[in-house]
Amino acid sequence: MIPFRVTLAVAAILVIAAVVLVAWSLRRRAARGPVARPLLCPGQRLSWLRSLSPLRLIHTPLCGYDLAGLSPGPDGSVVCPECARHVRSINQARRDPRRLHLGRAGLVVLAGFLALWFSPLVRTGAWVRFAPDAVILAAKQWLGGYNPPLFERALAARVSDGSLATWVRPWAARLIANDLRDDEIKWNADRAVGLLRDLRLDGYRALHAALDSDDHQQRHLAARSLRYWPGMGASDRVVAVTVEGLREASGFVSECFDWLGEHPEGATDHLAAGLSSDDAQQRFLCAALIGLNREDALFDRAAPMLLEALKDNGVEEDAKVAARALAGFSPEAVIPALEAIADSPDLQQRTLARQVLEAIGAPAPMVTRVDARPMRTTSVRLNPATLDRDQLLMPWPVTPLPAPTDPAASAMAGK
């Protein structure tokens, strides 16, 4: 019975308003006390149209000049010196000084409420169907997170079936894009993404505006939605927000990384800028993507970070990513750099360096001494033996390899 809640709230407001108006009116009447009633000029005569207006019930115009002191003419009429109204008889003078009749207003509200309350249209909430689009949207705009589900559902239905008026569609898209913000309401972001798709170009534009939001979640959910927008390539701004998503605190790291690996076009400048980020993770992941995307022009800036990450440094998986990224650069650039660390004192670094060299078809490095130390997998976070040639040269993203059937390969993988 969710519709009932909105209806109840409206009903409560109406009843309270009616009661307040009646009480106020009674209080004023009591405060006036038994004063001698003056004879007041009613003011200019009203046109018949205005005198029939329902507004006359709660508001009567009044000039208010006290006619009591005037001496009437031979026919008993007086002329008001204030407004020149010809008052035919002193009996036409008003004795009630009130222009506004609050008690009557309260009773009108109450009568209207009772008439509505006993209509099934109101009690079931079905009246929302007849509410104009602008009313549904104004409710969402003013009530924000407190917008009743009745209105939310009505809006969603109008967006989905395309019945929303054209002129309110940009407004609707803007309001729905606000649901992508990091708020307390569950699922509203998920629903918003679907509705914005239904709004097509208006949704697309609202999402683009949301890329500049101050709300982290809104920015990144908008970017995610735009990355996969049907029939549209990602704009430069989408790519920029996606690169921002590589930051450590982002919460959207892996999806941003995977997408940038799959869509290198247009990302180079943003990745190059990310190499000088203040965020270590973003720096590293930009370097990795530069390798995966085969951007040899940036090798000198990206490679040192990747070579360093081959070391056993306690960061999970970074060596694996770095090795794959290095394998992406052209051999002329990467072979000398890898050969330089093929004898590194760090076991993981030198093992991976040699593996990458082998994988990209470089001649075996001149290893001057046999590596006699056994592989201590407990201290090496990454077991380099699990990285084979195919994995290193595979295009991004990593698709899990089928279990090796070759017994020799199984033995190599340490099984």
Ligand SMILES: [Zn+2]
């Ligand atoms: Zn008058």
